[in-house]
Amino acid sequence: MADARVPVWLDCDPGHDDTFAILLAAYHPAIRILGVSTVFGNAALEKTTLNASSILTAIGKAHEIPVYVGASQALYRPAMHAPTDIHGESGLDGTELLPKPLVPANTSVSAIGAAAAALKAEAPGTAWVVATGAFTNAAALFLAHPDLVGHVRGLSLMGGAIGGGFTRAVMGNVDGVPRIGNWTQFAEFNVLADPEAAAAIFGTKELAAKTTLIPLDVTHLVLTTQEVRDLLLYGPDGPKEGEGKTTLRIMLVELLMFFAKTYSDVFGITEGPPLHDPLAVAAVLTGAGDQHEIPFCDFDPSAGPDLPQRERYEVTVVTEGTYEDAQAGARTGQIIAKLLPPGEEGVRIPRNLDIPLFWKVLEECVSRADAANAATL
Secondary structure: OOOOOEEEEEEEOOOHHHHHHHHHHHHOOOEEEEEEEEOOOOOOHHHHHHHHHHHHHHOOOOOOOOEEEOOOOOOOOOOOOOOHHHHOOOOOOOOOOOOOOOOOOEOOOOHHHHHHHHHHOOOOOOOEEEEOOOOHHHHHHHHHOOHHHHHOOEEEEEOOOOOOOOOOOOOOEEOOEEOOOOOOOOOOHHHHHOHHHHHHHHOOHHHHOOEEEEOHHHHOOOEOOHHHHHHHHHOOOOOOOOOOOOHHHHHHHHHHHHHHHHHHHHHOOOOOOEOOOHHHHHHHHOOOOOOOOOOEEOOOOOOOOOOOOOOOEEEEEOOOOOHHHHHOOOOOOOEEEEEOOOOOOOEEOOOEEOHHHHHHHHHHHHHHHHHHHHHHO
16 A cells, blocks of 8 residues: 655754654654755754754654755855854753764765655655755755756745734844844844755745745744643643653753743743744645644635635745845845735745644654654663
């Protein structure tokens, strides 16, 4: 019998929120993860690669899911790394429970070569590429293998910020200045880290028509509140007498607590940190059916019933300026989304999703990881 699960190649820069993207991709019953590639971003490449291998060890998938080493810097720019006041020195600070990797990253083949081979081995129109860090590896993959543009089903990206009331999300502020982005007033980190890579993706019409973009406007709707942290720590039934919290659940919540403090200190978002990256994984389930799909809203629900229930966008990226210019106020790395006429193909940018269902599904994946770890003890 053919495997009906969605094949996914995950490119990431772990990263607290990447931890949950990996977990969701590894344990969702409708997803089959082909491999993980790493990229610079939340920390230097050596650290994000180590973190990816450590996460897979923690969730019991070290021997099943290979890790490959990707780009250490942008296509045409030097590397830009997140400040340590967001993810810490390691890129994944906040817990002592993250294990040493059981299996190191595979260095026998490049990340681009491994991803291309894995994707081409899948039936046409079935596989997704998900990128939750800088878009460097994703852009390089399709530039080096343009035949993959027509072969894959989709590309799901976490990145960018729209602003202008695109959603009801609170974006936060720094030094009293409201922002659209999380790195500068206008730019989100993943896009600013390699704006030319983002421009290459959005500027390729066929690829743009297969691309889902999950911006901060959506991820900031999905806040890891105390209630959510309790759900992930104890499960849906809450703490029970005689049952302890598992090591994995404690580790995950410790990571979230660290992330919560940094988001409160830096951005003034006190309800809990947004869990950006797993939403890009969840987006590949669109069309998977009622049993597995986490519904995303592809239209403005406040605009009235007469508008078409499907929005697509032409997306451009401001590439002019250096990283230093961006810090000084330039719009480098800002994305601009222009709504296309009904029926035209373009980038999908959801405005909302079923948030309670997302948390329910994520907790179920934690439970499966717990069970898998218990079975190996």
